[in-house]
Amino acid sequence: EHVHRADEDHALLVNIADHSHSLTHGSAWMSADPKLVEHAIREEEKKAKEMEKKLEGYLVETGIEGQVIITKGDPGPTLIKLADEFNAAYIVTGTRGHGKIRRTILGSVSDYVMHHSHVPVLIYRS
Known part of the structure; x- marks a missing residue:
């Protein structure tokens, strides 16, 4: 809110979920239980949805013009x-x-x- 110029700027608020630690938790000698990995990913997706609502609320609350992007990747x-x-x-x-x-x-x-x-x-x- 301190660097945004209302008449010129469009804020892009981004949350990027990195599932690599969930998917590579196992190793050659200890494989990850697929159900645990699925559960971890579902939990991360739930947190991402909560973050999306929080960020959208922030835009509304501050009157900043922008959009929220929730995605996955590195x-x-x-x-x-x-x-x-x-x-x-x-x-x-x-x-x-x-x-x-x-x-x-x-x-x-x-x-x-x-x-x-x-x-x-x-x-x-x-």
């Missing part, structure tokens, strides 16, 4: 692709503040976006 590349498709002027993304070890091993969506975006990126710590 968050970094998917966000870059959406920004390109919608001709975004800039990207605002948060960081969860995961520890250095986790960020080093798994990477960071905000780091990925910062290094691969074709438009300016504003990263805020949540």
Whole structure:
């Protein structure tokens, strides 16, 4: 709401569900129970629907012109692709503040976006 210009901007609020951890939970010596994976995906989809309602409510509450996109995929590349498709002027993304070890091993969506975006990126710590 602090960077949005009501007369010019259209906000695109995006939530990208990454199911890769659910689908790859098993390993060569321990396979994931398909029912557990299905349950995990259903739970993530339920959370995504809740997030969609929350984001739509935010747009209404603040009077910001925009739309909500809920999708699945690898968050970094998917966000870059959406920004390109919608001709975004800039990207605002948060960081969860995961520890250095986790960020080093798994990477960071905000780091990925910062290094691969074709438009300016504003990263805020949540």
